[in-house]
Amino acid sequence: AQKITQTQPGMFVQEKEAVTLDCTYDTSDQSYGLFWYKQPSSGEMIFLIYQGSYDEQNATEGRYSLNFQKARKSANLVISASQLGDSAMYFCAMRDPNQAGTALIFGKGTTLSVSS
């Protein structure tokens, strides 16, 4: 069965520093997709970045990059130059390859706190 593990319940970083949020996944399938979502205190889920299992290059979106290490089954999110507005909960998710659709398997989340 597919599973996402986020081992850091909370992370603390100062403004302008880079931070890495860890995510490991477990699947026996060769084709899958990995996602990161941000959930600010207001509650909405904001899509950040996507990595396909066959993508050869790590995905990047502005200050977000995904450090994809397929052999280690890890998909860590790197936020460069942290800002106060980055304080939120972050979820790593994987698309269930057995279910074509919106089925996402989520980790338990990491709360990021950015201080000035």
Added chain:
Amino acid sequence: EAQVTQNPRYLITVTGKKLTVTCSQNMNHEYMSWYRQDPGLGLRQIYYSMNVEVTDKGDVPEGYKVSRKEKRNFPLILESPSPNQTSLYFCASQSHRSTEAFFGQGTRLTVV
């Protein structure tokens, strides 16, 4: 503007009183899902729909019903809510051509 709209955003109800949380998307997406989010557990899928009149159970379907009579709407029905269904609920939709799932704003439900 492309969006997924849930209503209501907040709801407090009593045990056993039937309720419906509506979800509507304006992107003509085929796929729609419902999730619940609980502290320490992340988001778990309740039900999903691959198209009109096609629905199936997710990981935690007990106590919930759904219907997909129209492509844009995917309501979540709690026939007899119980306190353990107090949670934050999200509706999501996705096109089969896209990798990204679009989430609604969330519905915070409290059952007393």
